[in-house]
Amino acid sequence: MPIKTVYTAQIDHLQILDENGVLDEKLAKDTLSDEQVRYLYEFMITCRALDEVAFKLQRSGRMGTYPQNKGQEANAIGSGFAAKKGVDFLVPCYRENAALFLHGLPMHYILLHWMGDERGNQIPEGVNMTPLSIPIGTQMLHATGIAWAFKLRKEARVAITYFGDGATSEGDFHEAMNFASTLQVPCVFYCQNNQWAISVPRENQMNSETVAQKAIAYGMPTIQVDGNDLFAVYKATRDAIERARAGGGPSFIEAVTYRLADHTTADDARRYRDPNEVEAWMGKDPIIRLRKYLEGKGLWNAELQAAHEEKSRAIVAEVIKTAEGIAKPSTDDIFDYTYATLTPNLEVQRRTMRTASLAQDPQQAGLNNPVNA
Template sequence: MPVRKAYSATIDYLQILDEHGVLDERLFKGDDGKPLLADETVRELYDFMVLNRIFDETAFKLQRSGRMGTYPQNKGQEAAAIGSGHALRKGVDWLVPCYRENSALFMHGLPMHSILLHWMGDERGNQIPEGVNCTPICIPIGTQMLHATGLAWAFKLRKEDRVVATYFGDGATSEGDFHEAMNFAGTFQVPLIFFCQNNQWAISVPRDVQTASETIAQKAIGYGMPTIQVDGNDLFAVYKATKDAMARARGGGGPSFIEAVTYRLADHTTADDARRYRDPKEVEAWQSKDPMIRLRKYLADRNLWSDEDQRQAEERARARTAEVIKTAETIEKPSRDDIFDYVFGAPLPPELDRQKQTMRTHSLGQDPSQVGLSATTG
C-alpha cells in the first residue's frame, strides 16, 4: 500500500503596509472594496501610538531616576498591541495580557497610572476598575493563557457573545501551559484569540533557540486551529488578522492563532542590558522597520498628517504622561492592613486577624490566656 499524505498545511504571511510605507491596495480594500480602516481612524490610532511611545520612554526614565522599580519597555510593539486591541469591542470582549501590550489595555479602559502603580510596587495597579475587561498584567510566562481559555470557555458555556484575546511572547510558546491552553481551546472550541508577539527575544535567548519550528504560527495546526503569521509592525495586517479571528470566534468557529512578527526595540526590562547579547546591526535593521515610521509615512503621503500634527501629538502625549505620573506618584502608600485583607474574603481567619491586629507573629508580650484563642471563645 503506497504511503499517502495524512495531512498537509501551509502558513500564510500577511503584510498590508510594508516597512517603506507602501500599501497593498487590494488587501487594504478587501473583497468588498471598503477600506479596512477609515482615514480618521488611522490618524487616531497613530496619535495613540505616539502617546504610548512617549509614555513608555518616560516610564523608562522614571526607573532610571529611581522613581519606579523594574519596567519592561513596550517600544517597537505598538502596532501589534494597538492593531489587535482595536479589533476587540471595548466593554464586551476581554484581554488577558502578559506585560508588553500596555497600549491595548489602555484602549480598553485601563487607567494609564495603573501600569505605573504596578511597577511602583503597588498591587492597586492590578485593581481593574469595574467595566474594564482585562486581567492584570501577568509576570510568570505563559500561565495566563489558561486563564484566558477558561474565561472564553465560560462565555461559551454561558452563551455570552464575548471573545477573549490573550497575549504572550515567543518565549512563552516553550511553556507547558501554552500547549495545554491551546489544546483545551481547540478541544472545546472556545471563542479565543491567541496573539503571539514574536519579538525575537526572550530576555537573551533568541527565537531559534526556543523552538526548531519554522514559524510559531504552525504550532497552532497541531491543535486544530486556524493560524496566520502577520507583519506585527504593520498596524493594518495585525488589525485585519484579529478582525478575521474575531469574526470566526463570534460565529462559533472557535479559537484562532496569530503570530505577529515584531521586535523588542528596547531591553527586556530596565534590569537588562541587551547589548550583552544582541548584534547592534540586527537592532539597527529593525529600527527601520519601526511600526510608527511606516504609519506616519502612510499618513503623510496622503496629506493626513503634517509635521505640525506630529509636534502637537507629541506635546499632548507629554502633557498626558506627566498627568499620569502625577496621579501615580501622589497616591498615598497603601494601608498595611492591605497585606492581610485580601488573602481571603471576609471575615479573616482568627490567626490571620491576630497577625493583622498586632503586626506581630510572635506571641510573647500578648495576654497568654488569650493567645491561640480567638476573641469569641477566649
C-alpha cells in the same frame, strides 16, 4: 501500498503596510478608515511617550523594574482596537499596555503596578481584562477558561490572550491551545514574536520555522502577520475575533515584531544582541511607517506631529503625577485581600503587625503570667 500524504499545511504571512509606509490597497479594503488610522497613530505616539518616560522613572529610582513595550505597539493597538471594548476580554502578558488602555484601563495603573503597588492590578469595574501576568505563559489557560464560560453561557464574547515567542515553550501554552481547540471556545491566541526571550533568540527557543505552525498541531486556524503593521494586525485579529464570535472556535496569530528595548530595565541586551540587528529593526518601527503613510495621504505633517508630541507630553506628565500622588498603602493592605473574610489569625497579625505570640498577647508577655507571678 504506496505511501500517502495524510496532511499538508501552509502558513500565510500577511503584510498590508510595508516599512516604507506603502499600503496594499486591496488587502487594506474594509480595514481601518483614515480617521481611525490617524486616531490610532496619535494614540501610539502617546503610548510610546509613556513607555519612554516609564524607563526614565526606573532609571531615576522613581519606579521599580519595567519592561518596555517600545517597537511592539502596533500589536497591542491593532489587536486591541479589533476587540470590542466592554464586551471582549483581554488576558495580557506585560508588553501590551496600549491594548489595555484602549479597553479602558487608566494609564496610571500600569505605572502603579511597576511602582510596587497591587492597586495597579485592581482593574476597575466594567473594564474587561486580567492584570499583567508576570510569570510566563500561565495566563493562556485562563483565557481559554474565560472563553469557555462565554461559550457555556452562549454570550457573543471573545477572549484574546497575549504572550511571547518564549511562552510557547511552556507546557501551559500547549494545554491551553489543545483545550481551546477541542472545546472550540471563542479565544484568540496572539503571540508577539519579538524574537527574544530575554537573551534566547527565537531560533534557539524552538526548531520550528514559524511559531504559527504550532497551531496546526491543534487543528486551529493560524496566520503569521507583520506585527509592526497596524493594518495587518487589525485585519488578522478582527477576522479571528469574528470567527470566534460566530462560533468558529479559537485562532492563532503569530505577529512578527521586535523588542527594541531591553527585556526589562534589569536587563542589558547589549550582552547578547547584535547592534546591527537592533538597528535594522529600528527602521521597521510601526510609528515610522504609519507616519509615512499618513503624510503620503496628506493627513499628517511636521506641525501636527509637534503638536501631538506636545499633547502626549502633557498627558504623560498628568499620568505620572496621578501615579506618584497615590500614597503608599497602609499595612492593612497586606492582609485585607488574602481571603474574602479575614481569618481570626490574620486579624491579630494585621492589628499587631507581629507574629511572635509573646508580642501579641500581653498576658503572656507581661507580669500576669503565672510563671512570673
